[in-house]
Amino acid sequence: MTDTTAIDIPGYKQGTWVLDPAHSEVGFSVRHMMISKVRGAFGVKSATLVAPENPLETTVTAQVDATSLDTKDEGRDGHLRSADFFDVENHPTIDFVSTGVRIEGGDFLVDGDLTIRGVTKPVTFDFDFGGFGADPWGNYKAGATAKTVINREDFGLTWNAALETGGVLVGKDVTITLDLQGALQA
Template structure:
């Protein structure tokens, strides 16, 4: 099969994350505004073109004060860095429908290689005859690698916010016209 252009279906996709809080629990959040450029044979992603862009100001942790802090210069610095971007540079098939997708992640003006495990979840037609595909992706990054170093020491030892951020994406896309 040849490469096909796929349009991201944002109503059926999500970008979620979690990070340790107070060294005792995980706090979850998501980004509400994101887009992707996908050109791929969904049954063999090894030569796919994948680019992803997330509006950092669309962070949503269900806590307005925390979201306000996250968009500030202490974290995402949305005023100077309104998006984070990922562009795949290498895709390795690891099993049937499973891939390691490595690419350049740019966050807060810093670009580093990161690898995400991507699973092809399936392909089919919706009730209106539109061809759809689904993928999931997971991985983690160290926020300090990107200059997100704000923290607070805890009286009991340790820090308020963990360095490791777990990332989970659920992606549905429609065959572009």
């Protein structure tokens, strides 16, 4: 059951929050050769969260720089940026627009539309708030981690290679982890 009543979050303040890219990252992990995981990250171009009196009416828009992809392997990064995967020449950003915020079973969930490679699909991020507080320069900050799992093939990322030992080179499920810090705008 979805709870739609207003909730109390200690330290929560209304207003427009802007993501701090220097303290935020979009990470991902995916199975490689069926035996291990490859991890990587993208830089965040922009993100804005508009927080009204009721936190469950919050809206979020975010844009990730797909060209910033980094898996710590230049050859793999080049392949992932190519038309086989993200096709960053034609799709330089990954976009998210929220469609709702809810609490289910004690979890804070943000539903929205994720666009990768020009394909938009609904996703749900499970948020874990780190808290709120003022930094030494008087800025009011918030921190959170959010996770979701997507099937990369749903977004047109279908390239793969069969392995001699059975299975495939790249798994279908991709775990996306957002480590976020934002500041309340004056």
